[in-house]
Amino acid sequence: QAQLVESGGDLVQPGGSLRLSCEVSGFTLDSYAVAWVRQAPGKEREGISCIRSSDGSAHYISSVKGRFTISRDIAKQTVYLQMDSLKLEDTGTYYCAADPSGCFLGSETTDMAYWGKGTQVTVSS
Numbered sequence: 001q002a003q004l005v006e007s008g009g010d011l012v013q014p015g016g017s018l019r020l021s022c023e024v025s026g027f028t029l030d031s032y033a034v035a036w037v038r039q040a041p042g043k044e045r046e047g048i049s050c051i052r053s054s055d056g057s058a059h060y061i062s063s064v065k066g067r068f069t070i071s072r073d074i075a076k077q078t079v080y081l082q083m084d085s086l087k088l089e090d091t092g093t094y095y096c097a098a099d100p101s102g103c104f105l106g107s108e109t110t111d112m113a114y115w116g117k118g119t120q121v122t123v124s125s
Contacts, residue, residue, distance in 0.1 A: 002026035002114040004034075004096050009119030012086055020081040020119060022096030027114075029053065029072050032098040034079045036070065037109045039118075040092040047109030051079060052102070061105055064090075086123045093118040 008020040022034060035050040049070040050059045058070045069082040079096060097112035104112060 002098065004098060004114055004116035006094060006096055006116045006119040009094060009121045011122045011124060013125055014086060014088055014123055016086050016123070017082070017084045018086065018121060020083065020094055020096075020121070022079040022081075022116060024077050024079070024096075024098060027098065027100075029074045029077060029079065032100050032114075033103040034072070034096055034098045035104055035109050035112060036068075036079075036081045037095045037097055037112075038090075038092045039095070040089070043092075044107065045095070045110065046107065047097075047105040049081060050103035050105055050109075053100070059103055059105060083121070086121075088123050091121060091123045093120055 003025045005023045033053045035047045037047045039045045051070045067085045072079045095118045096116045098114045099112040
């Protein structure tokens with residue numbers, strides 16, 4: 001069965017950086033797209049970045065574009081999210097989600113097939 005395990009969440013100051021990891025098993029990254037989904041306190045989950053299975057192309061919502069970078073290592077079955085220039089509003093639980101039918105962002109990630117349990121990122125001074 002498919003499994004996704006996130007790691008790398010931490011407490012960081014504004015302007016700092018973190019790298020999140022999503023290790024997957026039960027499927028391959030060249031067959032499933034993987035998204036990073038953020039749930040800020042009191043808000044709905046929102047897909048913020050996605051990497052396509054076919055060509056590894058990356059997609060972002062506007063609020064993180066230029067600050068966050070998604071990447072993957074197919075051999076390690078791991079997807080990464082490098083987060084730079086972190087802001088207070090980046091605080092939240094970060095999940096990775098996978099789906100064979102394509103990349104999704106925003107609220108469209110809600111119906112993705114497989115999910116991890118999340119990792120907490122807190123940006124605070």
